[in-house]
Amino acid sequence: xxxxxxxxxxxxxxxxxxxxxxxxxxxxxxxxxxxxxxxxxxxxxxxxxxxxxxxxxxxxxxxxxxxxxxxxxxxxxxxxxxxxxxxxxxxxxxxxxxxxxxxxxxxxxxxxxxxxxxxxxxxxxxxxxxxxxxxxxxxxxxxxxxxxxxxxxxxxxxxxxxxxxxxxxxxxxxxxxxxxxxxxxxxxxxxxxxxxxxxxxxxxxxxxxxxxxxxxxxxxxxxxxxxxxxxxxxxxxxxxxxxxxxxxxxxxxxxxxxxxxxxxxxxxxxxxxxxxxxxxxxxxxxxxxxxxxxxxxxxxxxxxxxxxxxxxxxxxxxxxxxxxxxxxxxxxxxxxxxxxxxxxxxxxxxxxxxxxxxxxxxxxxxxxxxxxxxxxxxxxxxxxxxxxxxxxxxxxxxxxxxxxxxxxxxxxxxxxxxxxxxxxxxxxxxxxxxxxxxxxxxxxxxxxxxxxxxxxxxxxxxxxxxxxxxxxxxxxxxxxxxxxxxxxxxxxxxxxxxxxxxxxxxxxxxxxxxxxxxxxxxxxxxxxxxxxxxxxxxxxxxxxxxxxxxxxxxxxxxxxxxxxxxxxxxxxxxxxxxxxxxxxxxxxxxxxxxxxxxxxxxxxxxxxxxxxxxxxxxxxxxxxxxxxxxxxxxxxxxxxxxx
Amino acid sequence: xxxxxxxxxxxxxxxxxxxxxxxxxxxxxxxxxxxxxxxxxxxxxxxxxxxxxxxxxxxxxxxxxxxxxxxxxxxxxxx
Numbered sequence: 204x205x206x207x208x209x210x211x212x213x214x215x216x217x218x219x220x221x222x223x224x225x226x227x228x229x230x231x232x233x234x235x236x237x238x239x240x241x242x243x244x245x246x247x248x249x250x251x252x253x254x255x256x257x258x259x260x261x262x263x264x265x266x267x268x269x270x271x272x273x274x275x276x277x278x279x280x281x282x283x284x285x286x287x288x289x290x291x292x293x294x295x296x297x298x299x300x301x302x303x304x305x306x307x308x309x310x311x312x313x314x315x316x317x318x319x320x321x322x323x324x325x326x327x328x329x330x331x332x333x334x335x336x337x338x339x340x341x342x343x344x345x346x347x348x349x350x351x352x353x354x355x356x357x358x359x360x361x362x363x364x365x366x367x368x369x370x371x372x373x374x375x376x377x378x379x380x381x382x383x384x385x386x387x388x389x390x391x392x393x394x395x396x397x398x399x400x401x402x403x404x405x406x407x408x409x410x411x412x413x414x415x416x417x418x419x420x421x422x423x424x425x426x427x428x429x430x431x432x433x434x435x436x437x438x439x440x441x442x443x444x445x446x447x448x449x450x451x452x453x454x455x456x457x458x459x460x461x462x463x464x465x466x467x468x469x470x471x472x473x474x475x476x477x478x479x480x481x482x483x484x485x486x487x488x489x490x491x492x493x494x495x496x497x498x499x500x501x502x503x504x505x506x507x508x509x510x511x512x513x514x515x516x517x518x519x520x521x522x523x524x525x526x527x528x529x530x531x532x533x534x535x536x537x538x539x540x541x542x543x544x545x546x547x548x549x550x551x552x553x554x555x556x557x558x559x560x561x562x563x564x565x566x567x568x569x570x571x572x573x574x575x576x577x578x579x580x581x582x583x584x585x586x587x588x589x590x591x592x593x594x595x596x597x598x599x600x601x602x603x604x605x606x607x608x609x610x611x612x613x614x615x616x617x618x619x620x621x622x623x624x625x626x627x628x629x630x631x632x633x634x635x636x637x638x639x640x641x642x643x644x645x646x647x648x649x650x651x652x653x654x655x656x657x658x659x660x661x662x663x664x665x666x667x668x669x670x671x672x673x674x675x676x677x678x679x680x681x682x683x684x685x686x687x688x689x690x691x692x693x694x695x696x697x698x699x700x701x702x703x704x705x706x707x708x709x710x711x712x713x714x715x716x717x718x719x720x721x722x723x724x725x726x727x728x729x730x731x732x733x734x735x736x737x738x739x740x741x742x743x744x745x746x747x748x749x750x751x752x753x754x755x756x757x758x759x760x761x762x763x764x765x766x767x768x769x770x771x772x773x774x775x776x777x778x779x780x781x782x783x784x785x786x787x788x789x790x791x792x793x794x795x796x797x798x799x800x801x802x803x804x805x806x807x808x809x810x811x812x813x814x815x816x817x818x819x820x821x822x823x824x825x826x827x828x829x830x831x832x833x834x835x836x837x838x839x840x841x842x843x844x845x846x
Numbered sequence: 847x848x849x850x851x852x853x854x855x856x857x858x859x860x861x862x863x864x865x866x867x868x869x870x871x872x873x874x875x876x877x878x879x880x881x882x883x884x885x886x887x888x889x890x891x892x893x894x895x896x897x898x899x900x901x902x903x904x905x906x907x908x909x910x911x912x913x914x915x916x917x918x919x920x921x922x923x924x925x
Contacts, residue, residue: 553886643923647914648867649860656860662922684863690923770853770864777889783850783896845853846862 268440272301274406274447275437278413279338280310281449284365286329286720287311288322289340290349293378294369297437298340311338314720314751317743319346321713323353323427325744326364328676328714331512331700332721334488336365336420343370343389343431351393352707357427358396359543359586360511360704361484361575363420364427371434372402390429395583398426402433406447409436414450423457423487423600424575457487459607460573460599467595468571469611471536473620475569477627478504479523479534481548482514484541487602489696492516494605495540501612503628505530509542510688511701517693518639520632525642525689531563539572540601546591556778569594573601573608586705642689654842655817657683657760658690663820664730664758665691667828671728675699676718678732679711680767681760683846687732697727708765709740712757716748719755719836728831729754733838735761735792735799742802748836749807756831757838758824759799761813762845764791769845799840812840849896851904854888859908870911878905 264270275298279287291299302313316322319341326337341350347368357364370389371377377385390400399419403409409432416428460468472478480499486492495515499506505523507530508515515522523530531537531549539545549570552560564570570593577598580587597604616624646658661683674697678687693699700718703710715731722729738759748755764787773786796813803810809830811823820841827837854865861867865888873880878901881891917923 555889639925643917643925645861645867646923647917647920649856649858650914650920652858652860654857656856656858657862658860666922766853773850773853774889776850777891777895780892780894783891786850786853844856844858844860844862846856846864 264440267443269443270297270301270438270440271406271409271435272297272432272437273305274441275409275413275432276301276306278410278449280306282365282413282417282452283335284311284338285333285335286314287338287340288314288316288325288717290316290319290322290346292340292342292346292369294342294344294346294371294434295340295367295432295437296369297434298367298369298432301437314747316713316747318741319349320353320709321716321741321744321747323350323357323364323366324710324713325717325720325747327353327357327360327362327703327710328700328717328719329721330362330364330717331714332674332676332697332718336363336417337717338365338367340367340369343368343386344384347389347393347429352705352709353713354393354427355396355584356703356705356707356710358398358584358705360701361423361425362427362704363398363425365416365420366397366427366429367432368429369432369434369437370402373433373435376435389431393427393429395581396427397429398424398579400429400431402431403436404433406436406441410447410449414452417452418454422455423603424579425487426579457600457603458575458578458598460597460604462607464595464597465604465607466611468538468573468597469608469615471569471571471595472502472504472538472612473615475504475534475536476623477534478502478536478538479507479530480504480538480540481507481509481531481542481545482512482540482601483509483543484511484701485601486512486514486696487600491602491605492696494602494609498605498609498612501609501616501624503624503631505534505631505634507531507548508688509548510699511543511704512541513693513696513699513701514540517688517691518635519694520635521628522635523631523638525638525685526634528563532565534564534568536569536571537564539570539574540605541574541576542572543576543586544588545570545572545574545593546589549591550589554774571595571597573597573599573604575600639689646686646690649844651817652844653815653817654762654844655814655820656844657846658686659817660758660760660820660841660843661686661690661732663817663824664732666821667824668728668730672726673698674718674722674727674729676722676729676731676755677702677711677715679703679714679734679737680708681711681732681734681737683760683843697722697725708737711737712740712742713744715757716744716753716755716836719748719753720751723754723834728828729756731755731757733757733759735759735763735797736765738799738802739792739797742806745803745808745836745838746806752834753836754831754834755836756824756827757803757836758827759812759838759840760843761797761799761840762843763793763796764845766790766845799838803838803840808836808838810838810840812838813842814840815842849891849900849904858911869908870913872908875902875905878908 719729800810830837859869
């Protein structure tokens, strides 16, 4: 019955809209009375009669009415969103207006984005800095198509992005120009890489789905969600006296590993001679790093931080990330904590014409995983490769499981084992000290080179930020093979925000602006190492940073190419024995060279460069940081060695 | 490094994410023949695409690279 009313109202409202004469009329006629009970989504008083009789000429909300999107804002506010990112679009104009007027444009504040990919990637970066999702709005058709790549990245990276998409389901109510491009099942095109979507049919349905979506998105394994907002549901008036409930968003506690299995892991770890802890998306919250430190120190075990999250301090003596291969080869119990690609952790693939692989640890080494990846998988889009044989797999959230594991390890540790642990810890500390020295020596090679070496770039940036409360918001494909981790002292949860997850280039620039947006209220100095190729996808996000006064230092690692691809193509040239001189064709960004300082300046961002002499870099960074400290973005374009 | 070696080893053979440091004085001439039959990730260079003469030139280039300053003389690299 409700459904039928809904459909009828929609069709007639559309017909009415088409016959409404334009122009301004003096008298304001009250809108027809609201219908009686219950069906809050049914707009007031549109009847068959309205199709023939023109409605009142001046149509504004009456005193006793409110619009659906105002209620949507009530729900959105109840969920605590600070910002809502969007490139404005007519299919969600109702909600847009409610946010800026009814909602007062605070919590959420509207952030103007120039591309939906930027909106979503900003939400992606923001979440990893803040631990809270951002809301995003877009058209259900073209907007979502633009957003899709960034949603895939967020899905692979297990980051909740909360997406509203506008659509007019009822073809008869669509206006001619803006939204005659509707869609029957708007979320279908991203369903393979989102966790849940819904298309609410009433405001009550909206409230419940909005809260449900929030809970689903934020329960590990986390992932993006999509709510389709019908245009009529946003725009049609409802009775102001209608009492609509907003459910409470009580977040479910994340799944913890089975106690018996956790105890077995503890037994293996305590008995091991060389246990190795490998962490990838482990640290969901700031507690994750603290817990991993406690587990590692209790066992005096080596840790490899694969870097999707800020899991472990870079200069901790037990950090063995710089010699990951040797550490794994030597390990007799290897524990993967939310490791996305465990197969690649314990196997090496030889990428030649004929691909081969080999297991890295000894055959006798015990392999154990704790990951929510075992709880959730999709068929079409994939983010796994070969299935790794393991001795024990715990389907649970690793961070939530660590307290019980630490407890069990402590319980099982005898005095004898403790002495063994201490000896082991000393050796590991020596190894990490040696790795740090090797890194510093390696950085001296090509120190004065022009273009600037990636090691010099990172050392210059570090010198300027190390006494600040800094946050590396993105170094996506731009850390020169790990220079920041090799040279900088990462020890706070927000010191690194990981990477894109899905390999989609175009993540770095917007994710760093999103991370910087989150860092702003904490007074942190946000720094991005930004590649040229990535910035060329949707560089309008620099304007967003300037417009919304988002302080961010972007230092470009501009090697004037999609250099990763240059290497891939060179490999193909070699494998096919076809020469060495054309591998770069198609993958360079030269002729003309892109002047990123000018691009940024044109978008309202303070910028310097291109810098080719490493001696010019320090002073330029000092000037740019002064701008950032005033609360604005700044960009320094540095032309770098390809690797 | 014009023969594409720079793509992975860096323009000054300093090494990087995709290939180890080769110079200065990083590898012997004998070791340079690794390019003919790499055993791991590096793509193979046959004499068809990289002559022995080219390889000798690469060796001369690697030998000509200046030694870097000692790490202790670079304040930015202090621990």
